[in-house]
Amino acid sequence: MHRVLRRIAFVSCITALAMLAWLPANAMTRTTWGGHTEHLIAYLATTIAMGLAFPGSRRLAVHGILLIGYAAILEVGQLHVPGRHASFGDFGFGATGVAIGSLCLWIARVRLSAVAVPILTVLRRDLLR
Numbered sequence: 001m002h003r004v005l006r007r008i009a010f011v012s013c014i015t016a017l018a019m020l021a022w023l024p025a026n027a028m029t030r031t032t033w034g035g036h037t038e039h040l041i042a043y044l045a046t047t048i049a050m051g052l053a054f055p056g057s058r059r060l061a062v063h064g065i066l067l068i069g070y071a072a073i074l075e076v077g078q079l080h081v082p083g084r085h086a087s088f089g090d091f092g093f094g095a096t097g098v099a100i101g102s103l104c105l106w107i108a109r110v111r112l113s114a115v116a117v118p119i120l121t122v123l124r125r126d127l128l129r
Contacts, residue, residue: 003053006049006052006053006055007053007054009049009052009053010046010049010050010052010053010054012049013042013045013046013049013050014046014070016042017042017043017046017070017071017074018074020042021074021075021077021078022074022077022078022081022084023081023084024081024082024083024084025081025082025083025084026082026083035087035090035093036089036090036093037093039090039091039093039094039097040093040094040096040097040100041097042094042097043067043071043093043094043095043096043097043098043101044097044098044100044101045097045101046067046097046098046101047064047067047097047098047100047101047102047105048101048104048105050063050067050101051063051101051102051105051108060102060105060106060109061102063102064098064099064101064102067098068094068095068098071091071094071095071098072091075087075090075091075094
């Protein structure tokens with residue numbers, strides 16, 4: 001059940017990114033943080049959601065590259081949206097959010113596996129006695 005909810009959250013993030021990227025300029029409301037920070041946070045959160053949705057995947061780098069490709073597609077798609085324009089800066093901050101999120105996921109996985117392996121070793125040893 002939790003896996004399904006995490007995957008729904010990831011798909012929701014992907015959908016929200018597309019909707020926000022391709023809204024016409026007059027329908028957009030910006031935060032006071034600015035566009036670059038918004039891109040970084042949105043892609044960081046989506047990357048974390050991706051990592052939680054697919055916790056057993058060993059292809060974290062591949063997923064990150066695919067997410068960066070998705071950011072590029074969304075950015076280029078803005079060329080066809082009234083009042084919007086594509087920006088290498090926005091793409092760069094989105095890609096940075098993916099990189100930071102992937103790094104956080106990798107660190108968390110390494111730390112969790114470093115804790116889990118000794119515990120499992122002790123449990124196995126005690127169970128085999």
